[in-house]
Amino acid sequence: MRARIARLIVDRMFDQLPVRAVYPDGTVRGRGGPELRIVRPEAMFERIARSPKIGLGEAYQAGDWTAGEGTDLGELLTPFAARVTQLVPRPLLKLRWLVDKRMPRTLRNTPTGARSNISAHYDLSNALFAAFLDPGMTYSSALFDHAGQDLEEAQRRKVERILDQAGVGAGTRLLEIGIGWGTLAIAAAQRGAHVTGITLSTEQLRLARRRVADAGLTHRVELRLQDYRAVTGSYDAIVSVEMIEAVGAEYWPEYFRTLERLLAPGGSIALQAILMDHDRMLVTRNSYGWIQKYIFPGGLIPSRTAIDETLAKYAQLAVEDDYRFGADYAETLRRWRHNFAANWPLIREQGFDETFRRTWEFYLAYSEAGFASGYLDVGQLRLGQLSGSENIDRTTRSLPGAAAR
Missing domain, CATH: 3.40.50.150 (Vaccinia Virus protein VP39)
Structure with a gap:
């Protein structure tokens, strides 16, 4: 359930960005531009749901998503960085304390x-x-x-x-x-x-x-x-x-x-x-x-x-x-x-x-x-x-x- 919710939120983000997100079944989201190819959707969205600030990077480390052929990873990530404060709906931002993890005291x-x-x-x-x-x-x-x-x-x-x-x-x-x-x-x-x-x-x-x-x-x-x-x-x-x-x-x-x-x-x-x-x-x-x-x-x-x-x-x-x-x-x-x-x-x-x-x-x-x-x-x-x-x-x-x- 939480992975499905994460997918709904992330798809909404894709639709605001000049990127092209491609799913394994051929579904495409986004406004076009650098290509983000999703390899294992369920694993990717489960990681993001479990830890929104860490999950996207961990999904890349695991190979759950990658830059499309001919796409530069830096160029792909730049639209996300440019709009990071606008991508998440305001009501969800108020709930970030529920998912934010504090820095370990160690x-x-x-x-x-x-x-x-x-x-x-x-x-x-x-x-x-x-x-x-x-x-x-x-x-x-x-x-x-x-x-x-x-x-x-x-x-x-x-x-x-x-x-x-x-x-x-x-x-x-x-x-x-x-x-x-x-x-x-x-x-x-x-x-x-x-x-x-x-x-x-x-x-x-x-x-x-x-x-x-x-x-x-x-x-x-x-x-x-x-x-x-x-x-x-x-x-x-x-x-x-x-x-x-x-x-x-x-x-x-x-x-x-x-x-x-x-x-x-x-x-x-x-x-x-x-x-x-x-x-x-x-x-x-x-x-x-x-x-x-x-x-x-x-x-x-x-x-x-x-x-x-x-x-x-x-x-x-x-x-x-x-x-x-x-x-x-x-x-x-x-x-x-x-x-x-x-x-x-x-x-x-x-x-x-x-x-x-x-x-x-x-x-x-x-x-x-x-x-x-x-x-x-x-x-x-x-x-x-x-x-x-x-x-x-x-x-x-x-x-x-x-x-x-």
Whole structure:
């Protein structure tokens, strides 16, 4: 019964979308466009009925549906992402609490939990990531300056821009939170900065240290397996690229207080952050989705409003610059997905199976659709310290009765 109800709801969605959904019996729904071929309807709708936020992805992993011949999966998912807030009837939206699952407490980003969550994704295999990333091993959005630009060049352009944003130069004491495979640390050291970099991934750390040594920069770069909360010292600049998504709303106050504590007077912080609209973030922040279950345990994408509100309440910091380039992330993900498909034979040789292939194919296409549709965005944010007068003004405005005055 619940699978039949799910089919009625999903068919109604198809009929609002520029897609062509084809059932095994030849039934076609949708307004035409990229083709979604349903292989096992009963299994697919049972999964969706059991867990609406997770079931569609699990059905793809299991092969219950697929993109039609000649259809690009990213293009197929983009219309869904573009209309995600309009597809479900309003009366059903009011009942989402009945089907939404809360994030398991085991995925909280405590110091121990964060180590486990990061390891679950980033310690899969350095060879896996090398098979689809650019040669510089940069796992975040590139910044393109023209169509057809080489991915590695666009990644270097992104790195150089955020280093400029943070004011990193010769002699800068730089802290990088979340080092990836060392590309930014190497670029900063080549500018003459003294870099301290931290990660919770043993696999990333091993390869990043080797790359730093190969570049002859060990005298300028120190890389550690360490949680951001355990860092001490004072730094002229702090840079963190797409790491805030792994912090979790519960720990945003501590994260920004830590940045404030570690920043030397007059210093700058530059964050590259995936962002979503505030209303959407509020709806999803306490629920458990496919991405958290299968790709990024404990992850949550913030909104710019959430960042501003957390800063205003917990740290003497404020966003001074906000540069957005969401369309570039869609292109970055498209290239990663195509690299992944082209190099799948090499990935399979590492022991990854067909379910893993479909899981990551869906993850990359699903994410690409989010950016291509504008549901998600990415920005480089520069945070600066508030002046004394700004601190006083902020405190005054937060006092009881301030609005009436």
